[in-house]
Amino acid sequence: MSPDSTTPLAEWITAQREDALSHEDHAALDALLRDDAEARRQxxxxxxxxxxxxxxxASDVDLDVATAHDYSAGNIINRRDERFWNAPALKTIAALAAAVLIIATVGFVVLSKSPPTPGTVDPLPMVATIVRxxxxxxxxxxxxxxQDLRPGYIAIDAGEVEVLFADGSMVTLSGRSELELTSTNTGYLSLGTLTxxxxxxxxxxxPHGVRVVDLGTRFSVQVGATGEATVGVWDGSVRVYRDATDSGVVLTTGDMARLYGGRAELSRADRSTPAAYASVIEGFDYRLDTTLSGQGFLGNGFTGPWRGPTAFSVTAEGQHNMVGEVHGAAGNVYIDRTLVSPIDFDHDGVYYMSFVxxxxxxxxxxxYFWVGLQSSGDADPTWGIKAAFGLSSNEHAMLAINSTLNGYIVGPAIATDRWQRYLCRVQTRAEGADEISLLILDAEETTPRDEPLEWTMTLSRPITGIxxxxxxxxxxxxRTRFDDIRIGATLDSALPSHRSESPRSESDNHPPSQKEISE
Amino acid sequence: MPSSDRHDDAMPAGDDRPARFMKLFNRHSRQIYAYILCLVGNTTDVDDLHSETNLAMWQSFDQFDESDPQSDFAAWGRTIARYRVLRYFDSRKTAARQFSTQTIEALSQEVEHMAHTDRVHETLGECLQKLPPEQYELIRCRYLQAIHARKIAEQLGISVFTLYKRLAHIRQQLLNCIRRTLNLDAEGRL
Incomplete structure (x- = not known):
């Protein structure tokens, strides 16, 4: 082959430019460019x-219309109109140029060539409104x-913003987030968390072609700095596409999907029995080094992101992907999360909670450390709780009721430096004292599934409110690490599956294959 | 990033952002266009995607830190372009003739390592002059007003297939000429 012999690559590219590349040749070109660095450079x-x-x-166009006419059978002007004057994007640029006159004078639209005509472009329609x-x-x-919004970007470094789209959909941006409003019912989340x-x-x-199409629901999307996306469904269902080539998969209540680089991992809610589906599961199965401070939303049964004055980082240890060591340099560290199904202490009921x-x-x-149930109206610092389960400063089990320092009791010493499951019971009563109980088990121990249980300690006092x-x-x-918080109306629903005592779901231990996302 | 009502913003007197933007834009626009062309392949949609990217860059220009010596306007523009291309792929009803995610990633990484784009443009004129006159006219007409190959083939009285062969041969000659002239090594570097 002579040095100037035409290579298949040059032929493919020529056909590609003309939009005439066959499917087979396109697939071959795709494979070549994927696998061959030299081909990519060429x-x-x-x-x-x-x-x-x-x-x-293209810069010769004004001088050469006559020549071009010979080739294009008199269609030059029409093509020019179609291509350069009517492109929607250029209308947008025209609007921009109207405000920035310098752009027209120094040749902003270098390649499209046509100078925009200021004042001839309709303003973009309003697509959404800031409501909070x-x-x-x-x-x-x-x-x-x-404030009404036209298509464009909104970005925050912190806090929350609620945007009502013109189609009636409500979106909440939380923490550092960047959202492009693209129409009355579409948006592009390039970073951060959206519910x-x-x-x-x-x-x-x-990023990476991920698309989440609502089928009537409440869902969240979280996009990390690398473009990795996580989708969680609170209620209803969505169809998720991992990239542009995907036919999509439907996620329903409690399901979660992580999507990155065309790959996907599904975590399905356990629906083997209705009772097994807890109202709250927070497995802390986040990407490592995620900061849970106005960002995390992935637990089932929560309405929004974590919030509080403290940033909790997610780390991993053995089978656990949990919130890492917490210690406040000064004062307490805490974080709150809203429950989808509140617990009413003024009605009869039984609830269970567990965590490790x-x-x-x-x-x-x-x-000290505890996991508590509180009213959003309670003060956060230290004792703003209805009921709490945890450990005291001298490594003893602890129960607390009501928002007073006097409301707590300590029980036996706990084991340190090993994972333990805290199984909690809350008995609410319309009349008389409510009751909370705690049973501490070794995390490796088989957890009992049936009442009655021999509770490690119990505390009874009247609790009011929600x-x-x-x-x-x-x-x-x-210095306490914790993971896998579950709340349910049955003992079984607040415990991990019979199949595994691991705080992580089976799907997390064995990420689904490509086949699963394409089911 | 600018807010969604950026489109309505009046330009304050004395704001030199447009001039600063245009200076960078004129220098790097070719690279961004070439990058979009790499990802999309056909020329049909490149102009619109490039225009959308230009607009997004302008709207987001406040986010580009010119004072940072590490900042790279072209790389920033490519990132914006990439998102738009991916979204454009999303919007298409078929995935036919679009590159896989792996290929897009590989091309994007390769582009970051090829820093001689300005010299390619400078050298192209020299290489075009070395083409035989009929080849020069052929490729010129192909780009002049983006006349479709089918029409050119009709005018020349040849099949589209033959025209493609000729255009591919010209592209190959230009590629070889530029590599020789710039003394690009196998890694595509100067």
Missing amino acids: YILLAMIDTSCQMRF CEGARWSSTPLHEG ATSLPGFTITA IRDEDVDARDE ADELHIQAGPKT
């Missing part, structure tokens, strides 16, 4: 050559409640 150079040719010869800004720190131009209560057809897209912790004794005061938040709190010196 391909990129050819794209540069095409670009330069385009720019070089709570502690929002804007990284885009600050917006205010009631949507939306109508069928509402669509959120994300591993405590390290640092021989100091203020190393607990609508989960509240996790640690003292300044605490």
Whole structure:
């Protein structure tokens, strides 16, 4: 072959430019570019050559219309109109140029060539309205409640912003997030966390071709800095596409999917028996180093992100992917989460909760830790709880009731430096004293599934009101790791599956195959 | 990023952002266009995607830190372009003739390592002059007003297939000429 012999790559690219590449040849080109670095370099150079040719010869257009006419059978002007004047994107640029006159004078639209005509473009329609800004720190131009929005970006570094789309869908942005409003029922989340209560057809897209299409539901999407997306469904169902080539898979209540680079991992809610489906499961199965402070939303049975003054980071240890060691440099650290199904202490009922912790004794005061149920109206610091289960500073089991320091009791010493499951029972009563109980088991131990149980300790006092938040709190010196919080109306629903005592679901231990996402 | 009402913003007097933006834009626009062309392949949709990218870059220009010596306007533009291309792929009803995610990733990484794009443009004129006159006219007409190959073939009285062969041969010659002239090694580097 002579040095200038035409290679298949050049032929493929020529056909590709003309939109005439066969499916087979396109697949072969795709494979070649994927696997062969030298082919990629040639391909990129050819794209540069095409670009330069385009720019070089397009600049001759005004001088060469007559010549071109000979080739195009008199269709030049129409093509020019179609291509350069009617493109929607250029209308947008025209609107921009109307505001920025300099753009027209220095040739902003270098390749499209046509100078936009200021004032001839209809303004973009309103697509959404800001309905709530709570502690929002804007990284885009600050917006205010009631402000109507046209297609474009909104971005915050912190806080929460609620956006009502024109189709009626409500979206909440939490923490550092960037959302592009693209139409009355679509948006592109490039970073951060979004929760949507939306109508069928509402669509959120994300990097790497991820698309979440609402089928009538409440769902959340979280996009990390690398573009990895996680989708969780609170209620109803969505169809999730891992990339542009995917036919999609339906997620329903309690399901979760992680999507990254065209791959997907599904975590299905356990629906083997109705009773097995707890109202709350928080497995802390987040990407490592996620910061749970206004970002995390993945637990089942929670309405929104974690919030509080403290950033909890997610780490992993053995089978656990849990919230890492917590210790406050000064004062308490805590974080709250809203429960979808509040617990009413003024009616008769029984609820169960469990979680696993591993405590390290640092021989100091203020190393307490608990998981509590509280009202969103309660004060957060220290004792703002209806009921709490945990350990005291001297490594003893602890129960607490009501928002007073006097409301707690301590029980036997706990084992340190090993994972233990705390199984909790809450008996609510319309009349008389409510009752909370705690049973501490080794995490490796088989957990009993049937009452009656021999509870480690019990505390009875009247509790009034509703607990609508989960509240996790640690003292300044605490070194406790925790994972897998579950709440349900049956003992079984608050415990991990019979099949595995691992706090992580089976799907997390064995990520689903590509086949599963395409089911 | 600018807010969604950016489109309505009046340009404050004395704001030199447009001039600063245009300076960077004029220098790097070719690279971003070539990158989009790499990912999309056909020329049908590149203009619109490039225009959308330009607009998004302008709207987001506040986020680009010019004072940071590590900041790279072209790389920033490519990132914005990439998202738009992926979204464009999403919007298509068929996945036919679009690259896999792995290929897009590989191309994107390769582009970041090829820093000689300006010299390609400079050298192209020289290489075009070395083409035989009929080849020069052929490729010129292909790009002039983006006349469709089918029409060119009709005018020349040849089949589209033959025209493709000729265009592919010209592309190959230009590629080889540029590599020779720039003394690009096997890694595509100067």
